[in-house]
Amino acid sequence: MSKQGLQNQKNLPLKKKVREFFWGAWFMQANWNYERQMNTAFMYGMSNTIDRIYDDPSEDEKRKAAYRRSLEFFNITPQFGAFTLGLAAAMEEEYAEHPDTFDPKMIGAVKTALMGPLSGIGDSLFQGTIRVIAMSIGISLAQQGSILGPIIAMIISIATSAPITWYAGKIGYVKGQEFLEQLTKSNIMDKLMYACSVAGLMVIGAMVASLVNITTPLAMGDALQVQSVLDSILPKMIPLTLTGIMFWIAKKGVKPMVVIVCCFVIGLILNYFGILAV
Amino acid sequence: MFLLQCIGVGLISVFCILDSRILGRLNFERPLITCTMVGILLGDVQTGLLVGAQMEMVTLGMMSIGASGVDMNMGSIVGCALVIMTGTNIEMALTVAVPMTVLSNILGMISSIVRIQFTHMCDNYVEASNYKMARVVHSIYGPILYSLFNFIPVFLTVYFGADVVNAITEVVPEWVNNGVSLGANIISFYGFALLLSTMVNKNNVIFFFVGFVISAYSGLGLTAMAVISIVCAFLLYQLRYQDKPTGTTKAVESQIDPDYDELEDLDN
Known part of the structure; x- marks a missing residue:
């Protein structure tokens, strides 16, 4: 019976299992599709676990059912995908051990429940905060002509992404459900979101003020230069205003390609009449 | 030599797309990194860095979540390569990147149709108990498809684009250049605003x-x-x-x- 396969799965060193979750997570988008998004990726991440548990040929039906379960709709921030993979693997083990009392539908339910919150925090953390900080440091060094810019940006990205993926997989497998309960109790998601938004937003503010400087050459003789008047009130006022206008446009949901093309046209006009300049 | 360089640029674009496909989006795909690589490949690191910084600024706000959003990564690579090959000003990179982005979006739609077929192949292999092939479809077919859909257009544009860019640079007057440069800088603020709107x-x-x-x-x-x-x-x-x-829970809830x-x- 199935006990042999389950034993093999349980006896496998933790490190090896976490390694599978890790690569399963990094391969999350290898076959992204409109129908079920990252479904084949989840299957890929789970396949080794399923194969080990149901390695006996007589259990092919159970194995197939487990594969089918893992091919349902799925979508997540890749790094946190490891957590879900780990948790689902632990639940598959539990199901194999108690096939009568454990409802396999639970696995799909937990998976689905995790997608939204984990993606929300994951995208804010990786794309909204870590990427922004890494790249803005990289940009400012690269603008000075230093190759260190891209190198430091990558070091920051890898040094956060890799360990987080690894530990997400480990925690998900070892104490996934316990961890989930703690999460909801201690509100850690909201706390993390708060810290991310403070750091991320401050850097975005600094980016507006320091990365691109657009000024106005408008003047009435030597007596009144508009730019120096603006500077004496609030430096970088024009960049701030432009960001405000763009924010409004972004909120209106105008298509990005339209905005990009319009920017070129507006740039040509404003530059021709000497209203704005770089 | 020129042919080899074009192939090299194509390979950088493959590396760029694979970053988010099989490396969980480590940020190798970002223009700052890929343009620097193009610069190293074509022997002009300084220009690569400057174009990379410029393109990165413009696109920093454009998050690519799943398939939504505009992805100017391919356009940046092509733009940077053409700027270095033709020796024009760095703002030209963005002018090239915009039509390239439209093209890569269209190609992306086509390849996504193929990937839906891949998903059905996975289903069928599982039904036929051929689990190994189901894994192969995901981990090998998928990345290869992505690679081809990036390598081919990037290679062709770089190979044939240099003459076009040269022709454009010769006829374009100074004020147009300055205007394009201003436009490119205004786009940066669109990027900042997009980023802001996801967090604020x-x-x-x-x-x-x-x-x-x-x-x-x-x-x-x-x-x-x-x-x-x-x-x-x-x-x-x-x-x-x-x-x-304790006691802060309510304040936090109202925040989200x-x-x-x-x-x-x-x-x-």
Whole structure:
């Protein structure tokens, strides 16, 4: 019976299992599709676990059912995908051990429940905060002509992404459900979101003020230069205003390609009449 | 030699797409990194860095979540390669990148249709108990498809694009160049605004202004500001949560209410 396969799965060193979750997570988008998004990726991440548990040929039906379960709709921030993979693997083990009392539908339910919150925090953390900080440091060094810019940006990205993926997989497998309960109790998601938004937003503010400087050459003789008047009130006022206008446009949901093309046209006009300049 | 260079640029674009496909989006795909690689490949690191910084600024706000959003990564690679090959000004990179982005979006739609077929292949292999092939479809077919759909257009555009860019540069007058350059810089603000709109709400918009004001008045660079912002995040986190472990739940909940108009705070 199935006990042999389950034993093999349980006896496998933790490190090896976490390694599978890790690569399963990094391969999350290898076959992204409109129908079920990252479904084949989840299957890929789970396949080794399923194969080990149901390695006996007589259990092919159970194995197939487990594969089918893992091919349902799925979508997540890749790094946190490891957590879900780990948790689902632990639940598959539990199901194999108690096939009568454990409802396999639970696995799909937990998976689905995790997608939204984990993606929300994951995208804010990786794309909204870590990427922004890494790249803005990289940009400012690269603008000075230093190759260190891209190198430091990558070091920051890898040094956060890799360990987080690894530990997400480990925690998900070892104490996934316990961890989930703690999460909801201690509100850690909201706390993390708060810290991310403070750091991320401050850097975005600094980016507006320091990365691109657009000024106005408008003047009435030597007596009144508009730019120096603006500077004496609030430096970088024009960049701030432009960001405000763009924010409004972004909120209106105008298509990005339209905005990009319009920017070129507006740039040509404003530059021709000497209203704005770089 | 030229052919080899074009192939090299194509391979960089493959590496770029595979970053988010099989490396969990480590940021190798970002223009800052890929343009530097193009610069190294074509023997002009300085231009690569400058184009990379310029393109990165413009696109920093454009998050690519799943398939939505515009992805100018391919366009940046092509733009950077053509700027270095033809020796024109770096703003030309963006002018090239925009049509390239439209093209790669169309190609992306086509390849996504193929990937739906891949998903059905996976289903069928599982039904036929051929689990190994189901894995292969995901881990090998998928990445290969992505690679081809990036390599071929990038290679062809770089191979045939240099003459076009040269012809354009010769006939374009000075004021158009300056205007394009201004336009490119205005796009950067669109990027900032997009980024802002994914994170900001009524309660935290103040941090955007704090970052802006400190940087505008002090002239501190971004590296300094990044460190300051991380310190502030830790500090505020402690003030908010460490001292009073209970009783803050309600305040936090009201913070994530999505039904408000952020614009009211951003009128300027």
